[in-house]
Amino acid sequence: MPKRAYRVAYDGRPFHGFQRQPDVPTVEDALFDALRDADVLDLGASKPAGYAAAGRTDAGVFALAQTVAFDAPGWLTPRAFSGLLSADVRVWASADVPDGFHATHDAESRAYEYHLYAPGADLDLARAAADRLVGTHDFADLTAATDGSTRRRLSSATVERDGDFLVMSVRAEGFLWELVRRLVTLVRAVATGSVPVERVDRACSPGSLDDHEIPPPAPPGGLVFVDAVYPGVTFVPDDRAVESVREVFGDRAVEASTRGRVCRTVADRVG
Structure with a gap:
């Protein structure tokens, strides 16, 4: 299978960080479980062939452009990948990369x-x-x-x-x-x-x-992981996947604003 890199956005609050850990939910667990359910990852395999990620984030940290790469089937577009995941994790762009590409070591820079x-x-x-x-x-x-x-x-x-x-x-x-x-x-x-x-x-x-x-x-x-730069790699946004990110995180922004307003009402009027 060809190697493909994906841009991943996520809400870090439900997770104990990005990297897998024993007995607690992480973003990598969510990605790998989705790939197992789709038979992209064998049940006995710990991670996809050729897999690496741009970096790690701690529990509660958000991401706009976390980047993962692995040997992926042609049908696994960003919108297809997102369809396998909960709304907390959205895949919104991809790029075909050389077999030797490594999402950790090949990153020229990262930004938060x-x-x-x-x-x-x-x-x-x-x-x-x-x-x-x-x-x-x-x-x-x-x-x-x-x-x-x-x-x-x-x-x-x-x-x-x-x-x-x-x-x-x-x-x-x-x-x-x-x-x-x-x-x-x-x-x-x-x-x-x-x-x-x-x-x-x-x-x-x-x-x-x-x-x-x-x-x-x-x-x-x-904190938001906003970018990882790879020289010579151009990520192509998937319009439907991008719209899904906007919808999910837009709704959460409204919920957070409403919750903040209610908390302010209680704080200002108590006593």
Whole structure:
């Protein structure tokens, strides 16, 4: 079978992260179970032939363009793949790729966005903090990773305001466990005046922070895996699959807005 790469969007809240784990539901479990049901994956196989994914996300993290690739039959279009899955996981684009393609190792860069509710934060301070993150740093104090190199190069780190939210966008070849969410906490502390912007430089120099100064990870619900770039690979959106993503996540946006409005009503009127 030819190898094909797929773009996958998902709501991470029902899952204990992307990567398979024993005894808890994950996004990979959902993908593999769907492929088994369609006889694309043999019952005795742990994963499809040639399978790899662009990266891992933690429990509760969303994705717009997680990317998986494996040897796939011709009929498995994005809309067909989505039809095998629950609404929490949608496949919306695909690309035919060479046999040697590896969704993890061949990614030139990956990008995340974090949507941070911070109505009182100073945008200029947030941007000043983000600017100091660009380049190669040792992020040992900003990750829960326990082995391997902790040096990473951030090719970009930007912050924009969208109403009461700050949207922080970061791009790098690869990221460490919890790194983006800890960077968000650090930038927010600078933007709210809790710590000076020089704290960013210290955070990028392992051992410079006291234990109580190390920023904890921001909540996972604000984080979205938005992109993985593969040179020479062009993903073709499936119109019907794209519409399914818009419908599912549009409905969830309305539900979330309604729930937020009701919660605000209770908070404002109690007592």
